[in-house]
Amino acid sequence: MSNAVSQPKQGGSKLSILLMLAPAILLPVAPATFALAMVYMLPTIIIGSTRLLRVQGAVATMFGMNLSGALPGLVAHWERRGSFDDAFRMMLDPEFLIVNLAACAIGLVLLFAAPFIARAWVDIASARLRSRAISQRKRLLDEWGDEVRGDHPPPGD
Numbered sequence: 001m002s003n004a005v006s007q008p009k010q011g012g013s014k015l016s017i018l019l020m021l022a023p024a025i026l027l028p029v030a031p032a033t034f035a036l037a038m039v040y041m042l043p044t045i046i047i048g049s050t051r052l053l054r055v056q057g058a059v060a061t062m063f064g065m066n067l068s069g070a071l072p073g074l075v076a077h078w079e080r081r082g083s084f085d086d087a088f089r090m091m092l093d094p095e096f097l098i099v100n101l102a103a104c105a106i107g108l109v110l111l112f113a114a115p116f117i118a119r120a121w122v123d124i125a126s127a128r129l130r131s132r133a134i135s136q137r138k139r140l141l142d143e144w145g146d147e148v149r150g151d152h153p154p155p156g157d
Contacts, residue, residue: 032087036077039091040070043104053111061111062104069103072096 023041026034038045044066046052048059073096080086090096140148 030082032082032084033074033077035084036087036090037070037074040073040096040100041066043101055111058111061107065103065107065110066100069100072099 023034023037026037041063044059044063047062053062073090073093076096077087077090
């Protein structure tokens with residue numbers, strides 16, 4: 001037996017590869033849309049392939065928000081002719097790029113802000129439960145007296 005410390009398993013690597021290769025289905029059918037999708041999904045590809053963010057759920061969060069930012073451009077591309085000229089114009093169109101990058105930025109903010117929001121939610125909920133339990137305890141002691149307490153010492157309020 002070795003005394004080596006086991007490393008935590010990197011979950012989601014197969015899912016990350018699947019998410020990055022899923023647009024490859026478009027390559028033989030619609031190469032211009034594939035090229036546009038690859039440019040729009042570049043933040044997710046960079047995060048997924050380099051693991052710059054070592055936060056759990058980073059790739060999934062970035063993929064979801066990046067996809068939501070890329071869909072307006074992809075839908076607009078499909079409503080137009082769908083040619084390579086349109087795809088290259090849309091790759092450089094500031095409106096679609098800003099929407100896409102703003103969605104990625106919102107994903108990053110959510111990724112880093114979610115633990116703090118969850119912690120605040122749990123603290124508020126536990127404070128409410130504690131105050132409700134203390135008021136219920138006081139009501140029981142007023143109604144039944146100190147005999148209800150038994151041998152338990154009073155908690156430090």
